[in-house]
Amino acid sequence: MRTKIELKSIRKGFVTNQQTLQVVEDVSLNVADGEFVAIVGPSGCGKSTLMNMIAGFFQPDSGSILIDGVPRTKPNPKGILISQHGSIFPWLTVQQNLMFGLNDHANADKQGVADHYAAMVGLKGFENSYPHELSGGMLKRVELARAFAVKPEILYMDEPFSALDALMNLRMRNELLRILAEERHTVMLITHDVEEAIHLADRIMVLSPRPTKIQATFEVKLPHPRKLTSPEVQQLRVAILSELGVDRNAD
Amino acid sequence: MNQLKRSLPALAVIALLLATWWLAVFATQSVIFPTPWQVVTGTVELIKDGTLWMHIGASLLRVGIGFSLAVLVGVPLGLWLGWVRAAYDTLNPLFQILRPISPIAWIPIAILWFGVGNASPIYLIFISSVFPMIVQTTSGVHTIEKRYLRAAENFGVSRRTLFRRVVIPATLPQIIVGMRVGLGVAWLVVVAAEMIALRSGLGYLIIDSRNAGNRYDLVISGMIIIGLIGLLLDALMRMLEGLKSVRWRYAH
Numbered sequence: 001m002r003t004k005i006e007l008k009s010i011r012k013g014f015v016t017n018q019q020t021l022q023v024v025e026d027v028s029l030n031v032a033d034g035e036f037v038a039i040v041g042p043s044g045c046g047k048s049t050l051m052n053m054i055a056g057f058f059q060p061d062s063g064s065i066l067i068d069g070v071p072r073t074k075p076n077p078k079g080i081l082i083s084q085h086g087s088i089f090p091w092l093t094v095q096q097n098l099m100f101g102l103n104d105h106a107n108a109d110k111q112g113v114a115d116h117y118a119a120m121v122g123l124k125g126f127e128n129s130y131p132h133e134l135s136g137g138m139l140k141r142v143e144l145a146r147a148f149a150v151k152p153e154i155l156y157m158d159e160p161f162s163a164l165d166a167l168m169n170l171r172m173r174n175e176l177l178r179i180l181a182e183e184r185h186t187v188m189l190i191t192h193d194v195e196e197a198i199h200l201a202d203r204i205m206v207l208s209p210r211p212t213k214i215q216a217t218f219e220v221k222l223p224h225p226r227k228l229t230s231p232e233v234q235q236l237r238v239a240i241l242s243e244l245g246v247d248r249n250a251d
Numbered sequence: 252m253n254q255l256k257r258s259l260p261a262l263a264v265i266a267l268l269l270a271t272w273w274l275a276v277f278a279t280q281s282v283i284f285p286t287p288w289q290v291v292t293g294t295v296e297l298i299k300d301g302t303l304w305m306h307i308g309a310s311l312l313r314v315g316i317g318f319s320l321a322v323l324v325g326v327p328l329g330l331w332l333g334w335v336r337a338a339y340d341t342l343n344p345l346f347q348i349l350r351p352i353s354p355i356a357w358i359p360i361a362i363l364w365f366g367v368g369n370a371s372p373i374y375l376i377f378i379s380s381v382f383p384m385i386v387q388t389t390s391g392v393h394t395i396e397k398r399y400l401r402a403a404e405n406f407g408v409s410r411r412t413l414f415r416r417v418v419i420p421a422t423l424p425q426i427i428v429g430m431r432v433g434l435g436v437a438w439l440v441v442v443a444a445e446m447i448a449l450r451s452g453l454g455y456l457i458i459d460s461r462n463a464g465n466r467y468d469l470v471i472s473g474m475i476i477i478g479l480i481g482l483l484l485d486a487l488m489r490m491l492e493g494l495k496s497v498r499w500r501y502a503h
Contacts, residue, residue, distance in 0.1 A: 057401060077407045087402035090499035091420035101406035132499045150406060
């Protein structure tokens with residue numbers, strides 16, 4: 001398959017108090033077009049920094065990031081970042097939020113697209129609601145719909161569902177899989193939830209503590225829908241957790 | 252019903268104050284200080300000869316013009332200062348020096364520049380309400396959460412759209428707070444300014460009533476009316492805070 005994202009020896013450090021704190025140390029990886037890659041790692045290991053660089057918000061100190069073979073310089077609508085805290089504009093209605101990124105469409109068209117994606121994530125009837133009138137789970141749906149509406153080639157998801165309760169988290173994962181079955185995108189997911197990674201991804205990379213690098217890679221060859229209680233999933237989970245240095249009995 | 256119950260203590264305090272006032276005037280046998288009832292009859296007198304409406308109208312007109320000018324200047328200036336670092340670095344120190352100067356201190360200069368017509372109080376209102384609006388608007392822009400700016404950047408919108416659809420609406424709640432503060436100050440200042448000169452306005456009514464025969468009933472009447480109108484103006488500004496597109500900031 002064609003390579004969509006290519007990272008070559010990415011390094012990144014931050015200067016604090018005349019000291020350089022190395023955060024990302026030599027990360028190289030390829031993501032194929034349409035692939036779903038999850039990156040798991042201990043908290044504070046530099047996962048978000050890595051994601052911010054791939055999405056174009058920071059530049060790496062050295063190394064290169066190629067999207068479709070072209071060096072990435074700044075963020076653009078071809079790759080939409082969805083982060084933990086969300087960024088739905090609270091001063092716009094659901095529909096206005098969904099229309100926000102549709103710059104190339106005529107006005108009537110924008111509404112059609114917005115309504116289509118609102119319906120897709122189950123927000124029909126809430127188009128004119130303001131975000132503060134919605135629950136956390138519904139806000140995540142708006143977030144997903146707003147991203148899908150601009151037809152991005154890549155979704156960058158930085159712990160997108162970690163602020164939700166366990167039940168809503170599970171529900172949103174299924175929702176995401178359902179939409180991805182309809183509209184295939186390349187997805188990079190950052191999470192500290194191993195089960196979430198196994199549930200969703202085709203490939204899982206385990207990052208080491210800071211300065212971070214890729215410590216191990218796992219292919220998830222299970223067909224969807226995946227049964228989280230199956231022995232294969234449990235086996236994989238144990239293997240990944242032990243890579244992360246977590247004792248299986250402790251979890 | 253519940254609301255009535257909640258405002259009962261406040262009404263009780265006011266009633267208590269009125270009663271104390273009444274008793275105090277009786278007890279001291281004061282010939283100058285009026286009873287609450289004399290204030291009522293004095294007010295009725297003002298209403299009947301039409302001068303009350305004239306004074307209220309004059310004060311409101313001055314506040315309306317001065318405050319509108321301050322909004323027209325303060326809000327765009329505040330947005331600019333908030334958005335353009337160099338503008339902030341250049342102008343903010345100056346504004347911080349001008350801001351604490353009481354509008355009363357400007358009165359001599361206002362009279363020198365604008366005479367004793369309407370322009371003087373309008374200028375004073377402008378100068379007193381423009382700074383709170385600049386400051387609030389600027390801080391509103393500065394406190395826009397990064398995640399919103401980043402999302403806008405991610406969707407690749409033009410600078411114009413960014414400003415119109417993100418920066419301004421994100422700052423709007425703070426702009427409204429600035430306007431509330433500005434209007435409150437404007438109302439304080441108009442009364443003070445009218446005490447100096449002019450032949451109309453609630454401030455003039457108060458000073459004139461005292462000078463023209465110690466009509467303290469009208470002085471107090473003027474004070475109470477100023478208070479009530481101030482309350483009303485603030486309530487109007489608070490209605491802006493109820494707009495759905497700004498509620499997110501005040502909610503809870």
